[in-house]
Amino acid sequence: MYSKRSQSYRNNDSLKLYPISPSDSQPQETEYKYLPLITRVSQEQLDPKWQECKIEGKNLLPRSNSAITILNNYLYLYGGYQYAIGIMKDFYKLNLNGQTYVWQKIKCDYEPGPHCRHSMCSFEDNIYLFGGQVADSISTNEIFIHDVKQQQWKKIEVNKTYPAPIDSHCATLLEDQWIIFGGFYGGNQCKHSNDLYSYKFNENNWIKLNKQKGMEPAPRDGSSITSYNKSVFIFAGKNGDMRYNDLWQFDILKLEWTFISINSFNNIPMSRSGHSLITYQNKLVVFGGIHDITWELDDLHSFNLDIQEWKTINFDTSRRQELELPSPLKTNRNQPRQRKTKKLPILLRPMSLRKSPCPSPKKQIRSGSFSQYSSYSNGHNNFVSSDQSQYQSNQNNQNNSTVHTTLNNVQERKRWEQQKKKIAMLKLFEVENREIMNFEDDCNVAEKLKTSIILIGNPKQDLKLRKGILTEFGSQIVSKFLLPITGGQNTINGKKPCARDGHAVAVFNDFMILFGGDRHTMSFNDLYQLNLNQF
Template sequence: MYSNRSHTYRKNDSLKLYPASPTESHLQESEYKYLPLITKVNQEQLDPKWQECKIDGKNLLPRSSSSITILNNHLYLYGGYQYAEGIMKDFYKLNLNAQTYVWQKIKCDYEPGPRCRHSICSYLDNIYLFGGQVADSISTNEIFIHDVKKQQWQKLEINKTYPSPLDNHCATLYNDQWIIFGGFYGGNECKHSNDLFSFNFNENRWMKLNKQKGMEPAPRDGSSITSHNQSVYIFGGKNGDKRYNDLWQFNMLTLQWIFIGIDSLNEDLRTRSGHSLISYQNKLILFGGIHDVTWELDDLHSFNVDIQKWKTINADTSRRKEAEVPSPTKTNRNQPRQQKPRRGPILLRPLSLRKSPSPSPNKLRPGSQSQYSSYSINNNPNNFASPELSQYQSNQNNQNNSTVHTTLNNVQERKRWEQKKKKTAMLKLFEVENREIMNFQDDCNVTEKLKTSIILIGNPKQDLKLKKGILTEFGQQIISKFLLPITGGQNVINGKKPCARDGHSVAVFNDFMIVFGGDRHTMSFNDLYFLNLSHF
């Protein structure tokens, strides 16, 4: 991310196009006229639990480490980070009950300023913002309140009970308290935290909950937290290069930590940070995160609180190509060299049995040094050379020196011509007609998303529009799956699941988990997804 700490190293999804009937194709051609560059996608990525929201109008800048919350059926978002833009300070809202999803920018005279790795929440009719990074390696412990009705920000006065400047922590609501865990202390401390704080909204007072010494999680940042019944649960996180996949329960009544072990057979529950954890009914839902450098995850897991057991809903598919095509085994041992066959001794024969000094032209080896060579193309062991024949050839070469050079030049030129001919024939094998180019397109999910964004999110050229009875410059009329009528008249795409990512933001709205943004290999996202929790 943005911090220059040593541990912050930074760093597929498509839909199947089903064949349409002539009547449906004609309807699509008349209503949806943009021509995409992609026609081939993977059916295996369809997942009925997921929906992608289609944003009407201008979308947000891609970002990660932002924070979202829900208040009065509106989704609120503040700040975030992008590699090219840096730390952001914009404030948006989106009506979740509207027919079309439109991001609306909220402008205020007084604003908290740039924030990333912070946390926000909604309580009563206000939105609270705490901590985060304001610049490179500079954290804060400020709290701001936003009055939704007046659209005004107000900064609360900091007192002695406030924690030190903190970023990359995790937060959740528990009754009328705001629970904060972990993170990274900036300023003079510059260390990871395993402290658990509670903020009272009415008293503007922080209280440290884990005062008692005993078994507790190791200091970490980038973990996730959620509340359920009379407890809060935290999972994963990292401390430098070390990442965790442990689950801890903190009882809010006894104020004690409880470690929940993980089944050793569950290898899919990898260590991670930058993931999300929410609670729904009697389950904890875990999604995404980063397992290792340049290895973001897209897996989905659930933990049953009643029986204390994990279940993998969707395994990680971010590296399925590497699993399907294993790399060849490597060895440091050199391959044994093949020994050349030994040739028998040269024997002398009577002159009557010697080979003719002028063999037939069809037996000349390509690239031979002379037309008087005594060797044939095959490797017959009965073919030998004699001293008398060598002397004869030497005399002939001296007498016809000019003839030999001319023949040598002709043979070399013919050899070059044959090589050029073979090269031309080989290149013809790789010539592909235009209609077959699509068969060789890249199936990489990131590449497919970039191509789709150029056509669908950008401003397509007018000459790429389809017209009745007229083919496009590509020679085909292709209808994009992204432009098909939305199922049920809603503004979502059913079955579209998010790709692997970390640093995304989540919130719970009715029976859905909302996922926004995140990044993968320093490439940020601005997409919005719904996960239907009732399908579990």
């Protein structure tokens, strides 16, 4: 069923095919049934704000819950998790200013070991790694430091100020402090956290910031945090099966939490966890996450800190059944149709309901009934027509004659029964046009495959397009509806990431860098850039 909101999306997402003249546009849209399907696919895949980075050489293994950071124009990545492999311990870097994007594996004599659901940051000329899971249900509170120039890892000594072993927390830099929030305490505690800690790099000392009790966020993991102007902001997260969409601010100078009330409730993002949150100028930017079991998101939102208002940049399209244009081969099923009772074929009916293969005699009508053989009936008198009297006499004669049935009649009857069986079996394969709609596949992938086959292999001229204009069959045709716009040598402009959670993000100049994540336990190893200037 299509909602009113999704109907407005479809009206706004319509894509013109640039006809030769306005008078020619209407015949093209009505005559050629495949045009709406093609324009929908083109509209879905192109988004000028996004760029996919093309990786040269061997790509990384797909993973989620890894950590990335940027130092000296290099993107550093450590660890992660994949369902088929488990927790990873590899360490890579990638030159963001290079002509091509190539992952370079960094080999060190000493390594932190397997880590996922951890945090990583860069400060001065070093990279820091904290917390996370090191094995199934086993967390750590250790900090490792990597010297980029010497390419060496070193474990920092843990002291009493350290928080308990924790994973699934969120972290951000604020000047010379590394601030973490929430997460899940492992070990003997086994509980969600709403603690806010600050780490001093030069002092190797943790300070708990939210010591005062009062209004504060509920304990959670899978949240996200970012910093802006002497404050940190956290958004959403989950506590068990309960997910949030609340926004909080913590003032570092006042050391107090403030719940941000929203001026307009129109564009508040859905509750989620495993998403990303960054700061750009005076805006908070939220992407992706998971809203419910098997419902990952690909929506994009921004929050203006000056006017305290959310704005939806891209709506979620992961549940495309509600938002997509109906296929030309489908009907717009606004309400589920009730199934009509179907008349079973002869062979599938119980023996008591099967009709005789021979022409059946007409049954005698009971008194008080009304049929084509009775002229009038009521509760007291019955007037039977002459046709019925003739019918009764015929029935008696037939009963007497069945005893003297010849062999030829038996063989004829068998042939007639076999013929009816064939007819009944053929009827099993007959499906009415209106019933075919019930068996059509609503899967968007199937529709895209169907469109690809049509564009590539169908020779009909009404299915061939060139520059949005119908062309004659026989001319050279190149269809680019299913292909994104190619940008530079190392990027594909217009291609946006699919729905996911557990991805890692970082800010590089005016771009948000996004890597990996997963959807339905299927991990990704793709790399994207979001142009933050195009909001």
